[in-house]
Amino acid sequence: MSLLEVLHGILNLTTICDLLLDWAASRNHLDIIIYLHGLGHIGCTKDAMDWACEHGNIEMVMFLHAHGYNTCTSDGLDKALAFGYMDIVAYVRENNLAQHGDGFLDLIDIVAGNGLMAAVAYLEDLGALVSPKAMDVAAAKGNMATVQWLHEKYDAGCTYYALQDASMNGHIDIVKFVIDTYPYVCVPPYRHLYSRPIQGAMKLAATYGHLDIVKLLHNHKLDDEFSDDPVDGAAGNGHFHVVNWFYENRHERCTPRAVDLAARNNHFEMVTWLHERRHLVGSTDAGDSAASNGNLEMLQWLFRHSKSMFSNRIVYFAASYGHLDILKWLHANQIQGCTQDAMNGAAANGHLDVIKWLYQHRMTGCKPRALKSAAENGHVAVVKWLLANRMDGCPRCARVATEESQHSATESILKAVPRGQRDCNMCRQLCDQDYLAGKGICFCRLNKDLLFATAIVLAHDDDDDI
Incomplete structure (x- = not known):
């Protein structure tokens, strides 16, 4: 006997006024939908078939349709198309369950970028045209075969996003292809030219530790003219090999923001290296991050080297994240800044031990x-x-x-x-x-x-x- 059957024996699921079939469909559980249908439960809207379309579950779509439940919407049909579930698209259209929504032809770039050729052919028959955005999608996903297919069949080109996103995700073969085949897109356009921000290929490659791509862009003189401190991102993510390479081969240097980023991401060795080797001191964000992360060793080091990195919110962050050992250390070192917000943050996150300690030692109360x-x-x-x-x-x-x-x-x-x-x-x-x-x-x-x-x-x- 399943848990659902046990619950039905106790509660009688047919009396529960909730959209249980919708919930089952959202989790792609056709067996539960069949069970609830057998009980006579009526908690179902168009969302159920929309979920079935999104999951690509043709059997669920057919079951819901055959038993008279609400049909799907244009959103469900378009999601099935976007994921390439052409059997569902055909079934929905043949049975007139829904029509495509406005702007559905724009999906061609998504399906083309994902290499869903049947969906591309379907949209082409309806008048859609492949644009450079299709190769941008394929480049970001690292699908070299799709990139080459788009180049050979459509020659629609790409935009700077192809270079930027491939660099961010470490797809060096695609980065090389874009540089060799579409050199005219490799110069960053004006920052706000497109709706999505341009962050810069060099900056993103450095931030995510792809030194081979950084070197490739450097050798082709493809710098980010507007990027702010690309090496800070590398330091923030703990990529020593990238940071060292920048210091040895380029003019960019870390800024105090690198210390803040490294502290936020719990890279203690990078924090100490930046201070001892590059003489950098972060802002109060560094201390707040160490307290939030529960990194007592980093917090003690920051305290010894620069108390300016401690804000009056540091007790709040330690309390909100439940780090009682941090609170005790802050209290022992007479670091001020405890307000009613500290107990409020601890209460919101369920840290009873912190609340009791604050009540006993800080006496600030709560709101x-x-x-x-x-x-x-x-x-x-x-x-x-x-x-x-x-x-x-x-x-x-x-x-x-x-x-x-x-x-x-x-x-x-x-x-x-x-x-x-x-x-x-x-x-x-x-x-x-x-x-x-x-x-x-x-x-x-x-x-x-x-x-x-x-x-x-x-x-x-x-x-x-x-």
Whole structure:
């Protein structure tokens, strides 16, 4: 007996007013759809067949159609086409289940770039034309055979994105092909020429550690004229071999941002190397990142070499990510910056041990938001502790938040809290029926929004008086 059958025996799934067939289709479970259909469950919309189209599950499409469920939309049909599921496209069109959406002919570049020749032929019959974007797609994916096929059959060319994305992803054979075959696209265009940002082939190759491509671009003098510090990205990702090569062969040098990036990505050796060999000091982002990552060794090193890399938010980051050892070290070294935000962040992420320690050693308290954040994220132990030890936070407003996030355990706990002084001013004025009503309004949030809106109106009134 399956788990679903056990649940049906306990709950009677036909009484659950939810779109269970849609959920099953989204996970590509045809067997569950068949089971639910046999029970007579009716929780199904057009999303179910759209999911079947996207998954390429022709059997699911046919089952849903044969049993009278809602047909798919143009979105489902177009996704089937984009993934090359031509059997589904044919079935949907033959049975008039949906029509293509506006602009579907533009899909030809995606399917061509992915080498889906049957889909390309289908779109060509409808009048679509392959553009340079098709080779851009193929180049980014590293599909050399498709790149050559597009070049030989269509000669539509490519754009700078082909060089940039192939460089980023380490496809050196395609980088060579683009340089040799389409040299006119290898000069970076104006930064905002296209809708997608131009980041630069050299910068991306360096950032992701592809030194062979960096050397190739360097030998062809294909520099990124507008790229900011390509070597910083390499340092940030810990690519010593790339950083050393830049220092030995090019004029670019690391900036203090390299220290911040290396700290963010937990590359301690790179942080120390940049400081000791290149005399670079990062910003407070470096200290905040070390605290967020729980890297005590890096934090201690930063403290010894430059306290300027410690911000007044460092305690908040350590608390929010649950790093109690970091908090204890910061406290022992009298590093200030602890505010109510620290306990709020710990509560939102369920770090009860951190909350208890802050309560005992820092005495900063927390904001009313802490109870609500813990409740709506389902942190039962934190909710219980806050209710027992703090008077901050309105239980009713927190309960409303749990209803929206569907955390029944914390909702039940908050429902059991009697009305009292910890309720917000708005909730105190409610009658018992409105106070206990489900799907209520969070008056803390409503009141805050109202004050904000009033401030905006007053600001505009002041402008009119000038």
